[in-house]
Amino acid sequence: MITIRNLHKRFPRHEALRGVNLDVPEGKVTAFLGPNGAGKTTTIKCAMNLIERDHGELSVLGTDARKLGREQWQRIGYVSENRQFPEWMTVPKLMKFLRPMYGKHWDLAFEQKMTRAFELPLKTRLSAMSRGQRMKAALLSALAYRPQLVVLDEPFSGLDALVRDEFLSGLLELTDSEGWTVWISSHDIEEVERFADRVAIINAGKVDLQEDVETLRERFRSVELWFEDAAPVLPPGVPETWLNAKSEGRTISYIDTKYDEHRSAAVLAHSFPGHRRLEARPMTLREIFVALARSYRGSAVSSHAS
Amino acid sequence: MPHSPFTRILAVVIVVLSAAVLLCPWVLSPLAGISPWVGFLLSGILMVSPVVFTWTTALQCSPFNERAFHLTLPDGRSRAFRRVLGLHAMVFVAISLCLIAYAAISNSRWPDAVHAVLAFLLVLTAVCGAVGTAVTLGTASRKRGITALVLAVLLGVGSCYLLDWVHRRDGFGWSWPRGSYYLSGTRCAVLIAALGYSFTWWWAVMRRNKTGSLLGVVLIGISLPWIGTHANFVPVPEADAQAPTFALAATRKAVPDTTTKWAKITDMLELSGLEEGEFSTISALELAEERGRLQACGFQEVRKGISPQERDLGEKNVWQQRNTWFGKSGGRIVWGSQDLWKHLEGQLPPHETVKYFADFGWRSAGEWPETDLICFTAPDRRNWMGSGTESTLSGATWKLSLSGAVRWEIVGSCKLASGASFRPPQGGVLSVLPLEERNGNAVIRIAFRAPAFGPVFHWFGGKPEFADPGKLRLMLLDEAGSRAYVLGELSPEDARNPSPSGSGTSPSTWWWAGRDSENVLRRGTLYLFQPRASRYHEASLELPPP
Secondary structure, three states: OEEEEEEEEEOOOOEEEEEEEEEEOOOOEEEEEOOOOOOHHHHHHHHOOOOOOOEEEEEEOOEEHHHOOHHHHOOEEEEEOOOOOOOOOEHHHHHHHHHHHHHHHOOHHHHHHHHHHOOOOOOOEHHHOOHHHHHHHHHHHHHOOOOOEEEEEOOOOOOOHHHHHHHHHHHHHHHHHHOOEEEEEOOOHHHHHOOOOEEEEEEOOEEEEEEEHHHHHHHOEEEEEEEOOOOOOOOOOOOOOEEEEEEEOOEEEEEEOOOOHHHHHHHHHHHOOOEEEEEEEEOOHHHHHHHHHHHHHHHHHHHHHO | OOOOHHHHHHHHHHHHHHHHHHHHHHHHOOOOOOOHHHHHHHHHHHHHHHHHHHHHHHHHOOOOOOOOHHHHOOOHHHHHHHHHHHHHHHHHHHHHHHHHHHHHHOOOOHHHHHHHHHHHHHHHHHHHHHHHHHHHHHHHOHHHHHHHHHHHHHHHHHHHHHHHHHHHHOOOOOOOOOOOEEEOHHHHHHHHHHHHHHHHHHHHHHOOOHHHHHHHHHHHHHHHHHHHHHOOEEEOOHHHHOOOOOOOEEEEOOOOOOOOOEEEHHHHEEEEOOOOOEEEEEEEEEEEOHHHOEEEEOEEEEEOOOOOOOHHHOHHHEEEEOOEEEEEEOOEEEEHHHHHHHHHHOOOOOOOEEEEOOOOOOOOOEOOOOEEEEEEOOOEOOEHHHOOOOOOOOOOEEEEEEOOEEEEEEEEEEEOOOOEEEOOOOOOEEEEOOOEEEOOEEEEEEEEEOOOOOOOOOOOOOOOOOOOOOOEEEEEEOOOOOEEEEEEEEOHHHHOOOOOOOOOOOOEEEEEEOHHHHHHHHHOEEEEEEEEEEEOOOEEEEEOOO
């Protein structure tokens, strides 16, 4: 659905994207994660043709992002926390304004169903609604025409837990039933984890990782080695697949990004024969993200020091 | 993006303000005007409000605002731009309708009204296009928007200086254009500005091309002064550029050798070429002296049989003539304002007698004065017009300046007690107000409002009238319709006093009448006469000595 190759974008004072490569496959929910300033929103804006890219190729629904036209926009639902809505309108007026643009794609029954499900006030202007209600209205305006591709840029930002849960439940339900392709950028990894099929992690303007969540979970383990006495000093040249490796007290801990139960156990038995116990714990998406973010920071510090 | 309530309100405010400024003074009262300060304020608001309006709407359709709602909608960019242009079009049409109503109410000629509306629309389009481009570029980067404005203004001013310098040097063979053009430089410049700035706005919004738009703004800014000076197209045919020659022939006769220091004009000059009912004026008589010097001369109208030197009869018997009327009435050439009055009297409904009040004042009505039109043949110490004419009147070449030929027609008639408004064919509106009483005097008040849009030269749709409209002449018929009264003259130019907002209002002109005359006035019917151009253009005749 979305293919991004070698995407570059430079702003006057910094280079935001340094060759992003990303695929958002059809029918899957792809979470787009990364620390602040990593380039998530810039990538999405380039994909939605909201800003011009400097270099690279970017295809959305098989069309160059710069040439997105009526047909494509009738199949894309875009929700962003930053989008400026006509706040003087009520939800029914907004829907009335939008309906003609989507023609036969607009599903009035679906719109009414979602309006009821989201419990949106019908006589209140958007400006007088709570942030959660506004986001629901935004979601309603982006989904009522049953888009094939749903792009959500930080949709949970600023929502309290209850609203976030409601919002997410609604989205989850629809995504499951409609089989939409969803591309969602968020800080809220735990929420995203509930329904993401795939994850892409961007850092410093480059996508470092994009993979199905299942394989990612299988691959990543938080490993701890326990020793009788003080743990040995880490040998030089620890495998590149070990992130944030450290030796403290009687333990050595690291994140193994390519954990294989038998192979990893054999390697550890060879490298640290004195360890008494090995614990390889599956990680949540959040833990994986934090581990990667730490490793990026560590590598940035070391590269800065060198 | 749908239009915000603020944008809609602004659009309505602009239209209502335009209507208020243009139409209110006309609707409220024939004498209503706008005080200068209110006029300046309203004019300022009228000029600023389209800029604010475009500013607001341009923000709503900018393609560079990453957060804009419309950018991720189907056809969002073109739809938003179309909506903005549509709203502009509605406002423009509404203001144009106000202007057309203004033109209609003020009795402007339709070619002049069309020209005014087109000029207004083009200027407004240019302003809105320039503002729209700058605001759109400003949403991409504030620096770029400011740069666009500053560059357009600075380079435009710089271009003006360069143009001036080139013309001063004339080093490149430039010269100021001569002749008249339908598509003159100014019209070209306005047209180019309107089209060019609209295009740069469209280019910025639909093509998202910041550099191209900026370049366009700069190029237009630089080129406008040059276009305004040199881009002249569609020359006006010579026959249209100059009005038909005034076919008046004059034959000069020898100055009679009289014992008086003056001679009657009919003894010295014979005119032909006027058609029945046509009148013209000699606006100047000059005597060409040696070395090309011109000596001003002139005519005086005196009561028949009374020498102008007989001052004991009072100044009332002598009328200095600035514009000497002559015309053809009853198959012969007639001279002077008294003969003109007689001609006008002939247009009144049948009546028995006529009383003459003009120039005597209402308190002393008189009988019709029979007059002669004379010219001094020798200097007279009490009359500067005659000084120095002795040696030159016979020997020098006479230079007669003539105005165009006109026909005096009745503009309208009304009971003075009630008053009425008239729309003369030349444009403008004459309003006769109901007779008033002030300090024991009856006051006739006549207000003239000039047409909203003055005559436009070299424009499609007919030639403007070249002839001087002259003064209004007023006559009255009493209640029984048996007695006519000559009231006097009123110059529309004297009465005109346009307000700063251009509403063209004028104060009134009035006459005082004694109590005895009041009843005659109150019950009588006023007749207004106005000259209408019959043949155009002023002419100058040189008459050598016979």
